[in-house]
Amino acid sequence: MVKQATKRADLKAVPQLLNECLYVGVDIGKGRHVAGFLSKTLLERHERFEACPALVFENSREGFRLLLERIRALAPLEQVFVLMERTGHYHRALEHYLQTLDISVYIMHVQSRPSGMLKTDKRVP
Numbered sequence: 775m776v777k778q779a780t781k782r783a784d785l786k787a788v789p790q791l792l793n794e795c796l797y798v799g800v801d802i803g804k805g806r807h808v809a810g811f812l813s814k815t816l817l818e819r820h821e822r823f824e825a826c827p828a829l830v831f832e833n834s835r836e837g838f839r840l841l842l843e844r845i846r847a848l849a850p851l852e853q854v855f856v857l858m859e860r861t862g863h864y865h866r867a868l869e870h871y872l873q874t875l876d877i878s879v880y881i882m883h884v885q886s887r888p889s890g891m892l893k894t895d896k897r898v899p
Contacts (some may be wrong), residue, residue, distance in 0.1 A: 796849035800858040802865045805833055807858075809841055811848060833864065838871045851877055859884045 794813050794819050801808040811827045830842050831837035845854055855878045858865050865881065885891050 788881075794849065794853065796845065796854045798845065798854060798856045800856060800868065802859050802861045802868070804834065804864055806830055807833055807837070807841075807868065809844070811844070833867065835871070838868060841868075842875070843868065845877075851875060854878070854881065857882060864883075 794815060796859045797812045799810045799812070801810075809829045809831065811829075812823065813819075816826045816866075817823065827848075829841060844859055845851065856867065859881045860881045860883050869879050869881065
C-alpha cells in the first residue's frame with residue numbers, strides 16, 4: 775500500500791492546454807485499426823512517444839464510435855488532426871466517418887517495401 779501511495783505522489787499533473795492540438799495517427803488494417811494519440815501534454819505526461827496512449831478498434835461503426843469517444847476525452851474535435859495510411863479501400867469508411875464530423879483527415883501513401891522485406895510493425899493480438 776505504501777509503495778502505491780508513493781508512486782502516485784510522484785506523478786505530476788500536466789494541465790491540458792486550451793488551444794492544444796491532438797494528433798491521431800491511424801495504422802489501417804482490414805479488420806482492425808490502431809490509433810496513436812499525441813499532443814504536447816501527452817508527451818510531457820508520458821515522457822516518450824512510445825508511451826503515449828493507443829487504441830485498437832474494429833473497422834466498423836461501433837469501432838469508430840469508440841475512437842471518437844477516446845478523441846473527445848482528450849481534446850475538442852476542432853483541435854484534432856488525423857493522419858492515416860492509404861491501404862486499398864480499408865481506410866475509406868473511417869475517413870468518411872471522421873470527415874462527416876468535420877475532423878481534419880490527412881491520407882498518406884504508404885511507400886512500397888523492397889521485395890522480400892518483412893513488415894516492421896508489431897502485430898496486435
